[in-house]
Amino acid sequence: MDNTITINQKTCKDCLLCIEVCPNKILAKSSSNEIAVRSDRAHTCFRCGQCMAICSTRSITVNGLSYEHDFFSLPDDTSTENAFYKLIFTRRAIRNFKDKPVPKELLEKIVQAISFAPPSFPPLKIKIIVVENTELIRKALPNMIKLYDGLIKAVKNPIIRFFIKKEVGKRKYKTMQEHLIPLLKSRLPELKNGTEDTLTRNAPAMILFIADKNEEDISQNISIAATYGMLAAHSLGLGGSIMDIIPPAIERDKELRRLFCIPENHEVVTSLTIGYPKYKYLRGIKRNLKSVEWL
Ligand SMILES: Cc1cc2nc3c(=O)[nH]c(=O)nc-3n(C[C@H](O)[C@H](O)[C@H](O)COP(=O)(O)O)c2cc1C
Ligand code: SF4
Ligand code: SF4
Structure with missing residues (x-):
């Protein structure tokens, strides 16, 4: 699987959120102070899409994932969409927490x-x-x-x-x-x-x-x-x-x-x-089942 990760340094706002949310800590600041891919960890990218789901400027792209096809805008609060779907659309695996106890x-x-x-x-x-x-x-x-x-x-x-x-x-x-x-x-x-x-x-x-x-x-x-x-x-x-x-x-x-x-x-x-989640994701991630047969 070619998981080449590219970062558009011209549009990147240096918010560091992609670094924060990547579960496998593949992204880091380079010596030239730019967002970079750690070569010792690039192979552990499993295309979860979290970096792309949080980037406000669409500056990071993982090969095989596209902003157009694999992500969707999240429903806004006024949407009348069924509550369950809203819930599953907005759920992400959270690995960054606020320093706040859970009541x-x-x-x-x-x-x-x-x-x-x-x-x-x-x-x-x-x-x-x-x-x-x-x-x-x-x-x-x-x-x-x-x-x-x-x-x-x-x-x-x-x-x-x-x-x-x-x-x-x-x-x-x-x-x-x-x-x-x-x-x-x-x-x-x-x-x-x-x-x-x-x-x-x-x-x-x-x-x-x-x-x-x-x-x-x-x-x-x-x-x-x-x-x-x-x-x-x-x-x-x-x-x-x-x-x-x-x-x-x-x-x-x-x-x-x-x-x-x-x-x-x-x-x-x-x-x-x-x-409590520390960050808010901007888009949902679409995934395909390996196969769907209708009989
Ligand atoms: C059965 C199961 C076990 C998981 N174990 C871990 C884990 O040990 N560590 C971790 O960081 N995430 C774990 N995850 C989270 C997945 O990596 C995560 O759901 C996946 O990357 C997709 O991201 P998403 O939940 O944001 O859609 C687990 C998820 C499931 C369903
Ligand atoms: S999330 Fe996007 S804008 Fe923020 S540092 Fe990463 S690539 Fe740059
Ligand atoms: S797709 Fe997931 S594992 Fe790969 S770089 Fe982005 S956040 Fe990290």
């Missing part, structure tokens, strides 16, 4: 929305842990970095790779190989020197979705429930994202399991970060 009443509303998620077989078997204490998330970060640093070192060994593949299965291993490992490799230097938090994203609050390992598989139920939570957060003026990078670190670290009070024989299936 408990809003977290409670999110919890309530999660409880409305459909269970495959009632009753709901999902358990959640609401981390409203930001300090716990900050405290967890060094252990997460240590764990992922260890993983990246370990996967250099083909025997360990073989056992990881056996443990997680072929399909999960493919995701690890194609996404997780390259992203972690490019992120670890800054994570370790403390200049970037690309794991917890400095989120003020977080919900952990946990499941009893001895009970039936409820991972699909959890995905739906986390989506309800994510949309509820957005509807309340909050933002965040489902974060699959957080659970494996908690799962494998005894201290983190203790810190987040994960009960014995339970696994953290996914997580949802929550906070």
Whole structure:
């Protein structure tokens, strides 16, 4: 995939928003003080379109995405468009938060929305842990970095790779190989020197979705429930994202399991970060399904 990123330096207003929102921190200021693409990270661009969705001057273009075809103007507040569509059009994965705590009443509303998620077989078997204490998330970060640093070192060994593949299965291993490992490799230097938090994203609050390992598989139920939570957060003026990078670190670290009070024989299936979005996106992003058949 050719993800060449071009920046029109003549129209760029130097607002730095593209640098801020890029999930993979691919953009940076060059030595000549211009917005530039980091050559060591360019390969991690997955065309999420966030940089283009926020640029007020259309100065940044990712190859394969066009302002005309892949983005749309967001409905204004006076639009009579159906509230649900307005909600999904304006939702983005938020990775930059205001330094402002999330009020408990809003977290409670999110919890309530999660409880409305459909269970495959009632009753709901999902358990959640609401981390409203930001300090716990900050405290967890060094252990997460240590764990992922260890993983990246370990996967250099083909025997360990073989056992990881056996443990997680072929399909999960493919995701690890194609996404997780390259992203972690490019992120670890800054994570370790403390200049970037690309794991917890400095989120003020977080919900952990946990499941009893001895009970039936409820991972699909959890995905739906986390989506309800994510949309509820957005509807309340909050933002965040489902974060699959957080659970494996908690799962494998005894201290983190203790810190987040994960009960014995339970696994953290996914997580949802929550906070007030720092930036506002100017356009929505259109994406195509891989295929749509009508029968
Ligand atoms: C199941 C799932 C897991 C995700 N895990 C992460 C994650 O670990 N870290 C992260 O920064 N974003 C994560 N995201 C956010 C996606 O990267 C994001 O949704 C995608 O880039 C599209 O951007 P958008 O949500 O703004 O449309 C996850 C999203 C989903 C649905
Ligand atoms: S968002 Fe657009 S205007 Fe702002 S720095 Fe990036 S390219 Fe320039
Ligand atoms: S498309 Fe997404 S990943 Fe690629 S440079 Fe833009 S914000 Fe970063």
